[in-house]
Amino acid sequence: xxxxxxxxxxxxxxxxxxxxxxxxxxxxxxDNVDWAVYGPIDMFPFLGARRGREAVIEVIRQIAENxxxxxxxxxxxxxxxxxxxxxxxxxxxALDSNKPISLRIAHFAQFRxxxxxxxxxxxxxxxxxxxxxxxxxxxPRLVSFA
Amino acid sequence: xxxxxxxxxxxxxxDVFYSHDIEGALACCTDxxxxxxxxxxxIMPHMGHRRGKAAMRxxxxxxxxxxxxMRYDLANxxxxxxxVAVNLRAFxxxxxxxxxxxxxxxxxxxxxxxxxxxxxxxxxxxxxxxxxxxxxxxxxxxxxxxxxx
Numbered sequence: 001x002x003x004x005x006x007x008x009x010x011x012x013x014x015x016x017x018x019x020x021x022x023x024x025x026x027x028x029x030x031d032n033v034d035w036a037v038y039g040p041i042d043m044f045p046f047l048g049a050r051r052g053r054e055a056v057i058e059v060i061r062q063i064a065e066n067x068x069x070x071x072x073x074x075x076x077x078x079x080x081x082x083x084x085x086x087x088x089x090x091x092x093x094a095l096d097s098n099k100p101i102s103l104r105i106a107h108f109a110q111f112r113x114x115x116x117x118x119x120x121x122x123x124x125x126x127x128x129x130x131x132x133x134x135x136x137x138x139x140p141r142l143v144s145f146a
Numbered sequence: 147x148x149x150x151x152x153x154x155x156x157x158x159x160x161d162v163f164y165s166h167d168i169e170g171a172l173a174c175c176t177d178x179x180x181x182x183x184x185x186x187x188x189i190m191p192h193m194g195h196r197r198g199k200a201a202m203r204x205x206x207x208x209x210x211x212x213x214x215x216m217r218y219d220l221a222n223x224x225x226x227x228x229x230v231a232v233n234l235r236a237f238x239x240x241x242x243x244x245x246x247x248x249x250x251x252x253x254x255x256x257x258x259x260x261x262x263x264x265x266x267x268x269x270x271x272x273x274x275x276x277x278x279x280x281x282x283x284x285x286x287x288x289x290x291x292x293x294x295x
Contacts, residue, residue, distance in 0.1 A: 038250050038270040042284050076254050076266070078226040085224040085231040087254055087266065104184055106252035106268040108222040108233045120222065120233055122252040124184035126271035129287070137287070139189050139279060 005111040006084040014072075017064045022057060027115075029053045034118040039125045043132070047123075067092045067101070075104075082111045094132060101131045149225040152257050156223070156230045159255075159262060164216045168206050172199050176263045181205070183267040189275055213238040213247075221250075228257045247277040 005028075012024035035056045039047035046062035071091040078085045085108045092101045104127075109119045130136055155174065162170040178198055185193035192208040209216075215238075222233035231254045238247045249270060256264040276283050 038273070040272050040284050042288070076229060076231070078224045078229055078231055080224055080226070083224055085222075085233075085252075085254075087231075087252070087268065104268060106231070106233075106254070108224065108231070108252070120250075122233070122250060122268045122270060124268060124271055125273065126186050126275055127184060129272050133287070137186075137283065139186075139275065139281070139283065 004079050004084065005082070005114050005116075006079065006086075006109060008114070009109070009111075009116055013060070014069055016060050017067065017069050020061075020064050022060065025060060026053065026057055029056055030112055030115040030117045033116055035059070036119070037121040037123065039123055040129065043129060066095055068095060070100075082117075084109045084111075097132075097134075099131065099134060101128065103128060103131075148227065148257075151260075152228065152230050152255075153223060153225045155257065155260070155262075156232060156255050157220075160218060160220075160232070160234075163206070164218055166210050166216070168203060168210065171206065172203060174262055175199060175202065176258055176261045179262060179265065181265045181267075183265075184269065185271055186275060190278070209238075212241060214241045214244075215239040230255045230257070245280070247274070249274045249277065 009025075009028050012028050015021050016025045031053050032051070033053055033056050035050040037047045041048040044066075046059055046066060050056050050059050069090065069092055073089045074086050075089060076087040085106070087104070087106045090101075090103045090105060092103065093099065094101055104124050106122045107119055110117045126137070159171060159174040162174065179202060181196040181202060183193050187194040192205050196202055196205050217237045219235045219237075220232060221235060222231075224231045231252065234251050234253065236249055236251055239245070240247065252268045254264075254266045255262050272283065
């Protein structure tokens with residue numbers, strides 16, 4: 001039984017982020033990959049959309065320069081023939097401040113011939129910003145019909 | 147194969163929910179349905195964690211009261227066993243000023259006995275809060291928002 005593409009990709013991604021070894025992940029990304037991590041790109045330039053393997057490798061390098069992965073737990077995982085979706089909880093460290101960051105994310109990935117063809121990642125970004133700032137963001141409570 | 151059935155159940159639920167049919171949406175759920183959404187509940191107190199139909203009715207009534215028109219584009223749907231995951235772009239039009247809030251959302255539905263027993267959402271909440279409050283929070287934090295020099 002062949003291993004699902006998600007597992008190879010996941011191992012290679014974490015090796016790239018934590019060990020800055022990019023040779024494995026390069027081989028697992030389609031030339032025309034469509035990549036998007038939704039979030040405030042003004043605050044976190046490594047979020048946002050990228051197209052093509054070169055751009056995606058570059059953004060993975062940027063992620064590796066900003067965070068280290070300590071742990072991740074898959075709360076839900078669903079595997080199709082060439083697709084995968086998971087909900088995960090990540091424990092990270094922001095390398096510039098050495099702050100711990102705990103994140104919940106969801107992803108939807110498509111593979112072709114064992115390579116990543118597209119991925120969409122949703123992040124609880126308000127929580128991410130508050131943790132990166134190290135303080136709550138004070139905003140008005142929504143009580144009227146906005 | 148239960149997957150095609152659950153896939154269709156989710157599509158039916160989405161159509162009912164987005165057409166403001168609250169009782170129709172609740173009929174798709176178990177009595178003890180559990181809802182978990184990441185959200186800054188001090189800003190959006192109607193979100194967060196809910197359990198049971200009465201709590202869901204209250205939450206969805208609040209949403210329907212705030213938004214006159216709701217629609218969605220389905221970007222992705224994945225089904226395995228009792229779980230269905232969808233990636234949507236949602237469009238909610240505010241009753242107050244007719245402006246439309248649009249946001250991306252991942253929703254994981256878990257079925258029990260043909261009904262939705264659990265709904266778990268992950269949303270790009272920073273973007274959502276900015277649109278709901280109509281405020282550039284990123285600029286506020288950077289000190290470049292209105293009134294800042």
